[in-house]
Amino acid sequence: MTFEKEIKITEVALRDGSHAVSHQYTVEQVTTIAKALNEARIPYIEVTHGDGLGGSSLQYGLSKTDEMKLIEAAVAVSDFSKIAVLLLPGIGTIEDLKQAAKIGAKMARIATHVTEADIAKQHIETAKDLGMETVGFLMMSHMAPVEKIVEQAKLMESYGADTVYIVDSAGALLPDQVRARIKAIRQAISINVGFHAHNNLSLAMGNTLAAIEEGATRIDGSIRCLGAGAGNTQTEVLVAVLDRMGIQTGIDLYKLMDVSEDVVSQILQKPQIINRDSLTLGYAGVYSSFLLHAKRAAEKFSVDSRDILIELGKRKIVGGQEDMIVDVAAELSKKKSGSACPSTYTT
Amino acid sequence: MTFEKEIKITEVALRDGSHAVSHQYTVEQVTTIAKALNEARIPYIEVTHGDGLGGSSLQYGLSKTDEMKLIEAAVAVSDFSKIAVLLLPGIGTIEDLKQAAKIGAKMARIATHVTEADIAKQHIETAKDLGMETVGFLMMSHMAPVEKIVEQAKLMESYGADTVYIVDSAGALLPDQVRARIKAIRQAISINVGFHAHNNLSLAMGNTLAAIEEGATRIDGSIRCLGAGAGNTQTEVLVAVLDRMGIQTGIDLYKLMDVSEDVVSQILQKPQIINRDSLTLGYAGVYSSFLLHAKRAAEKFSVDSRDILIELGKRKIVGGQEDMIVDVAAELSKKKSGSACPSTYTT
Structure with a gap:
């Protein structure tokens, strides 16, 4: 070199x-x-x-x-x-x-x-x-x-x-x-x-x-x-x-x-390590600001927040398109269970 | 690939x-x-x-x-x-x-x-x-x-x-x-x-x-x-x-x-980060077991433990040759001050 x-x-x-x-x-x-x-x-x-x-x-x-x-x-x-x-x-x-x-x-x-x-x-x-x-x-x-x-x-x-x-x-x-x-x-x-x-x-x-x-x-x-x-x-x-x-x-x-x-x-408030969240963001290739939104949507639709983030990455969603997060969660939930209702409605 | x-x-x-x-x-x-x-x-x-x-x-x-x-x-x-x-x-x-x-x-x-x-x-x-x-x-x-x-x-x-x-x-x-x-x-x-x-x-x-x-x-x-x-x-x-x-x-x-x-x-007892000690060991290319010995010798001879470890790496010192650590510390001290006395003697 x-x-x-x-x-x-x-x-x-x-x-x-x-x-x-x-x-x-x-x-x-x-x-x-x-x-x-x-x-x-x-x-x-x-x-x-x-x-x-x-x-x-x-x-x-x-x-x-x-x-x-x-x-x-x-x-x-x-x-x-x-x-x-x-x-x-x-x-x-x-x-x-x-x-x-x-x-x-x-x-x-x-x-x-x-x-x-x-x-x-x-x-x-x-x-x-x-x-x-x-x-x-x-x-x-x-x-x-x-x-x-x-x-x-x-x-x-x-x-x-x-x-x-x-x-x-x-x-x-x-x-x-x-x-x-x-x-x-x-x-x-x-x-x-x-x-x-x-x-x-x-x-x-x-x-x-x-x-x-x-x-x-x-x-x-x-x-x-x-x-x-x-x-x-x-x-x-x-x-x-x-x-x-x-x-x-x-x-x-x-x-x-x-x-x-x-x-x-x-x-430092916490050590800079690679944890589940930071690994997921890198693996999915999405903005870190999506994380909290994805976790909320995951809870609502009973899906894994990682699946949401990975799907957002595939679709190349960018900042400003946060509305897509709930849409993706709903789709994943539908695919999983055959219905797209938030989990609060289905229990 | x-x-x-x-x-x-x-x-x-x-x-x-x-x-x-x-x-x-x-x-x-x-x-x-x-x-x-x-x-x-x-x-x-x-x-x-x-x-x-x-x-x-x-x-x-x-x-x-x-x-x-x-x-x-x-x-x-x-x-x-x-x-x-x-x-x-x-x-x-x-x-x-x-x-x-x-x-x-x-x-x-x-x-x-x-x-x-x-x-x-x-x-x-x-x-x-x-x-x-x-x-x-x-x-x-x-x-x-x-x-x-x-x-x-x-x-x-x-x-x-x-x-x-x-x-x-x-x-x-x-x-x-x-x-x-x-x-x-x-x-x-x-x-x-x-x-x-x-x-x-x-x-x-x-x-x-x-x-x-x-x-x-x-x-x-x-x-x-x-x-x-x-x-x-x-x-x-x-x-x-x-x-x-x-x-x-x-x-x-x-x-x-x-x-x-x-x-x-x-x-985990502590997060696995790269701190001064682990970086020094990788940079010097020496056994982690040398660290404590080097720090003790550094204190005794008023030299920087990093200089000792780097010198040990250059000399390709291996486990079992720990005696060399004090020798290296003494040499570095001599080079620095013109004498090789432990610091407890020179103060």
Whole structure:
């Protein structure tokens, strides 16, 4: 294997990890963690609500602390690391982005569903105008075929993005699928290619190495696996693995191990393991937000919530189509018993 | 990718996982877990002390329950699954093996350091004479070059083993190293090839898929990651991944997920995560038993225990050479300060 460039890591524990702490980060926690990450020489630290700028809401979970205060806190202690923000058009606004840039965020990551890059145009252009390094973030990348992803990556490049990421939001991709996706967009675009993994199928690290082998040079990690679902590629482990492979990251491994053990592990609400729920989400390839809906529907119709989630995955149901969950539960119940009545009616 | 055969999984939570519960398994726990694994149609269930037959000792940790009672309990509830036992010549004896066979164990896995297959001859031959399916288990396989491993695998085949395993005891191998090892022994021997991973570098699943890609057909997994260090390839996740790849295992995924969530998670003393210690062991590529020694020596000589472990890995120190740990600590201290005095003398 040969590697063209240094790998640049973005630490997402203060953004994707926000899900793992129910968006309860405090200024003090963010200050402590960002300071340690800066000392370990992490290139980029992402700080926002788990669902990006403006994510704090009843729908996505209310943040304990205004994310702008958290961004300011991270900026204040980072003289090496650049602070990144995530923005999902439709959740965050151009105004949020401008405010983040004003208080010192240097990188904007504009995230859309893998087939909807076109809604990122204005945001990517604004981020570039604001002088930010800009990333196009193609979420749920397991849901589209390679050709579609290539088309969407080209769109993001055309809007001015400096990097395009393949994002395995559900932790559903297998190594060969990662290879095919990274290889194809590497051939189609001339900007940086990145990869963001989730560990629901225990493949975050394996998939990350497959992505690097195919030429991805921007990689997301979360210290102590602090991310949604089963967490992301564990940053301190990734740095150790890359070191063993002779790939330089410029990051201080011991400092990173120490902040994981001595700081981050203390604020975790529960360990980041692969349990029945996270495995089911990765296996089915669906949004984690479907889980609770599926469990409720499963109870109502006396079916297994896993069967519902797997069926939703097969039908490629996306966010906004939650109504389908009850329909699928009813169908499964009918198939099972010959009637589609909620269980409360049949007992 | 094409796959020649069905993958046969050996569940090691009741053996390797014995480390994770400090060898405190009870007859009731083993009965409950083995019964559920049998119902899920796991082909092989390994049951012994974490260090194999006869492992219960002050040196390796005393078992709460006589392992023969645990084997009997597992045999009693398994009409589908075959019960396997691990034996390390020097720890377990031929008599232990005969007793295990007498009470119903159907598979013997004879484990040696990767360069010491010759000490397994008598045990493999005896196991075959007892009518057991027999596996040669090459431990710490990251410590020997490919040619050496091929030579050792051939020895085990010549003694009559039905299968030879590449065992990544320290969780130190990278996917390309796994591929090279499996490929080479597949070409050199005509019996089954197996792979046993540890997750210290978050690569248990990635390495397992690499092994399968190169033709390994026998794979070890531990439910809920219940194994030494950071645990093994998580069985229920492996079954889900193989299913997604179209590889049949004959195992009931939902039943396996349920026993993981409802039974095994309850008896775990701590979650199986990758922490500073397990990461260091995988990065250094050393025995987990070195950890405590290294920490003591580090304190005495005021050096970082990680530096000691990494140096031990570089020198390929193996079990039985624990004296070297203090020597290495003294050398590192000398290099650091110009003197090799224990810190208690220099303060």
